Amino acid sequence: MKKTLLLLVFTALLASCGTVSKKKKAPAKVTEAKEKKKTDKNGIQPYNKVITKEAVSDSGLFVVHKIKEKFFYEIPTNLYKKDMLWVSRIAQIPTGLGGGYVNAGSKTNEQVVHWERFQDKLLLKVKSYTNIADSTKAISKSVSVNNYEPTLFAFDIKAVNNDSTAVVIDVTKFFTSDVKAISGLGTRLRKQYKVKKLDASRSFINSVKSFPLNIEVKQDVTYDASEPPSNSATQTISLQMNQSMILLPEEPMQPRLFDPRVGFFTVSQYDFGSDELKADQKTYIRRWRLEPKDPAAYARGELVEPIKPIVYYLDPGTPENLQKYIKQGIEDWQKPFESAGFKNAIIAKDAPTPEEDPEFSPEDIRYSVVRYVASTTRNAVGPSVSDPRSGEIIESDIIWYHNHLRSYRNRYMLETGAANPSARTLNTPDEEIGEMMRMVIAHEVGHALGFPHNMAASYAYDVEDYRSGTFTQKNGIAASLMDYARYNYIAQPGDENIRFIRQMGPYDHYATNWGYRVIPGANSAEAEKTTLTSWIEAKGDDPIYKFGRQSSRFDPQSQTEGIGNNPRKASDYGIANLKYVASNLPNWTSNRTNNYNDLEELYGELLGVYSRYAGHVVTNIGGVFENIKTPKQGGAIYTHVDKDEQQQSMQWLHNNVFETPEWLLDPTILQNIDHAGYFERMRRLQSRHLNNLLSFDRIGRLIDAETTGDQYYSALDMLQELRSGLWSEASRGGNVDIYRRNLQRSYLDRMEYLMTDKGPTARRGRVGFESTLVFNVSTSDVRPLVRGELVALQRQLRTAKNIGINKVSRYHYEDAIARIERILNPEK
Template structure:
């Protein structure tokens, strides 16, 4: 109707103009001759309505169009963007990955980090529409010819996230749609999801300040670069503080809006997915999974498969050569490009971290399968281009690095990876290395490391993060394969390293003592890593299916893990003391004793190693905190042995139990360590030459905090449940009553020795009484374990501790302590000790008889 109105008014204006001109020309003539009666006007033709449906191709994609050909041909006509989508793309799976290109400062988010990923499909709809669906791969049926396949489809409708008018058709082989508003808008799949918006306190998009920078297409992917501006959640005004989700970005407070740049990659997934390699809990790989419904099966199955790159021979001839034991180059190698924004002096070390994996791939039969390559500012390669894997360098004060991957959810095939490298990870490396090795390595006894030492530290972390991007999980059990005394053997460490996997959080060799002469402190690609790469990347030319490969791999795995150095230990085990972060060796008690000896050597030197004229003692405070943190790690390593259970993944064709209780002697040794190194006051931490420069306090509360945290951990509900259960199953096992006895005897040793009780011990003893008293009326606790065959996740059970032996044992030990204090009080001469015992006695009485 708007078009019709415009046409009518235009015709009227034209008639008036023509009439005026005619009047001027015939003015004289009209004075002499009477005008004749005008002929009736011809009826006006009705305005033509635009044709419904697509226009001709040239009407939409005009000569002005700037075109980029690729996965989806992209046309820009004036300020509008059009996608030309081939019919052959309909129904194809396309992975979308959205990353920040530029971010607002101060939010802990950085350019290059992933925002969103999702599989989508184009689909023709009714009335000349194209639909874009978001695909959630949760259930599947392996055979599309069977009736059950239709049932699966009926139970997995996918949401439509975009509806587009088909503007034009090209030879009936492709459809043209306009995507301008869609991509510059706030569609969740291509923008921030609601959780991230809450965390950043971001609200609605501002269309007038949001636009598409460019869209470029390549053979297998299309890249969309956008700028989006968001309003922010209005600050609440309240006199009382109200807990709120998220934090405002500095730009939010300064300008009231936030502007960010995003890059979305749309990459076509292979028409035929890569053959799956089924997940095995005995080897540590990331995995994907979905439920499958087979026509002949009597139940739904969960198909769990490994995440890995596709490495294949170039041809059959190469496959035969590889079978004969020759190394061959893969059809497509794994290449990581180094971000040109990386400082020049560190680039070679990041590259070396990639290249270090070549030795593992060679053992799997591949030559030149993985490498790092440099990029220069002149290279046209876009760091956001989904065809390329990149090590991105972030100017950030975060002390970390990370190594994700983008993979095909149908098969586990890794498509690309963007490793994130934060500038301040070097600070973390400096602190770790100094605190763990300075007793034995003179190179680390300084505030700023030499470039070569820092470069080697960077190389180690680069290798670790690359390991994640080729599919490897953390192997926290690797270090437990090394006997503790071997860590002090210079020749053995030089040959084998202090852990069998660079994927362990084993960091550096803190066990070696200065007199040992050890000079090799770094992790390296180890025996486990080499075996794990063989498991995932060896090409089995004769295997006809994933099931056949699984059978072959099972035999290889059973043989390999006879060697403890090739075993995997999950990073999520809640109760196996062999699987821990930052620990070393097969004996946490001995290793931690050695570690504490080195901390006692390092601590007095911190003022000298951190000094800089004209600077405050901030550096000293940071290093002291790192010493305390390392000490607390040792305590945690030992504590996990108490109530511990070994969890060794096994299959039906292997002998032995999956779950075994940690031996009683080992648990007793752990408690003895804690009594000696924690509950006996660790006075070595109270170095006055340091504390009087960094803290007005003398360390009393700091020591109490460490001891209280340890005691709470030892008497945690889930640990108590394990100790009660395993203790009742065999008299040979350590039990909860024995733990309480060992703790009480040590923490309250002054009752027998008749020594004065100093302030540190008085605090600890009050902590003990309060903790045990709380167990008289305990609440609920959660016990967890990893289900058999699972890649991640826990099975959990809630336990009501009031209905267990825990309150009974706690009451018995409070009664015994009460009796011991009554006997000791008359013989106590120290005034503060007497005050203390009288107070504690009353607390026990109140706990035992609250209504008295």
């Protein structure tokens, strides 16, 4: 009985121990369940667990889904490693960002990307076409391993679709993080505004849209910044970015090799598979893919329509009274395309209504649109998107900002009002405003077709030709619409039948033919080269067909806003007209409106116009003509401006800029637009050109002229003539007025800068055609020349201060003597 009892107790204890043991293992089972749940959450899940019934989906290049505040991409596997162009643009911008040089629509980055799977992640890789090689050549392997593609972002694969043809990723974090490669704030702006970080709590995805060839994302991003450009109390910069991802053509267009003698935007590559004994740089022009519908007829020289014309749609928000001028500006390029053998190559259309095409969207990469932006910005731009593999332009949107017409009205009055009665009003006739808009649109379309500014086109015409009605009505005011030659400011009162507004020119036909004509039988870029070169050489030295790049700030032929082949003479005419306008400005503005707002605005812009005319003459001094040519054409590419012309330009500056231009100091204007600051306004105006003259770059070119062995205008010549004119009171006797005292002290400030600054450290411009001269200032003639001029001036002033001048002038000279002493002997 006891044995039985003991056995029962022992059995119970074993059972009890077993129960306790099981209870201790239970938490382990719970942990396993949690781990399994955690794995399911972070790993690849069933499709319907990720893309739920709540999803709002949009099909296109691939399907995008929105679920509450999250966005998902469903990327087909057949798009892996397909080249896509990622374009980042600013869609909306805070006031003052970039100091006026950044606008809504500004592109901040353009890069080729592709998607690539790695284990359970999808990588967004940045691909470069800078270094290339034919894939059939062994060196292509070396190019690949020595140009490893950076990973822009790694996405966890959330799900695979039901037939395993696509994977799903969550892109929410990507677009709400500070990914600098797609940011609207580059390093310079971040430093300038002291940006600390992107605030994810105030950053979000505004919209994601999928189209057949592109995905468009609008993201609102907010940064913490100590010194924002506006609304400083908020310590915040907010902007909206537009991110475009565009599928590039499967078969790249046949590229066309660039020649610097014809102006085109370009893309460049280094070909390591070249037969040259180095990586061969190949530069291709950017252009649309135009192919004739009937190649045989085209080869016979007949005009043929392209398979796919260039079509621009008008923004539905475009004001009705402006629509016809925009269409005309677009289709003005039909004639140049006819010179290239194509008819109806470019067409303007109204955007379809929602009833006609409910799927139409300006953001769809298949459509190019002239967008009308209700903004106070005074600008218009013609950006385009191109394939970096071939230069093919895929799409472009012309952006017109509403207030831009005001700029043209103002300049029309200021630059042509003396000779053009219809410009002497704030209410410019509708047809003339329309003609201006038409030409601006045509100019921006030109950019979108691949053409940069051609600043030499206005230098093709003689200054006196601008006073001929017969000449200007036929030829306009420049050989190309792509010059910054907006108005004929040379024509004088009494000249008849003058054209004042720019128009398409012969260079535009020539460049369009060179860039777009299909060359039958030429099946590679290299095979076209002989023909393309012959077209250029056939035009020889004819200035009508010359291209002058905008970056040539040393070349008097290629100046922005200038017209005519003699800057000094053209500016004489321009200033004569401005004097007439300045004397009548109150009559044309405040006397009619009974307020001074327009007078103030136009007077400020008049000073800018005057300053441009002066700047054109400054370029003559130390100027170098750039005429790009091959050895076969003969002659030097670079030649210095004639010595006599430089000396006359210096005298012109003394007469028109440094001797106080009192006609700009009309009390009936100044005393009605500001209570003070008249002398400072004049000092800034004069100092701008004084500092431009006394730049390391210009002095360096004048020194360099000595090495040519020709008759030259030297740096010493320039410095002596400048000093003699600026300090003429010290030579001839007489008091120094307030404007001249300010100018002379500005001269001393600039001379001190030349004695202490190291000079420019980097050249600017396209490689091989940089415009800024960089040299070792401390070992050059700059400091000895400046020192010599200061010593001579100090000696002169010590005498002049004691010869019959008023007390203010004497104090001025004594101060100047002390300043020079400090510059020459800073350690005393």
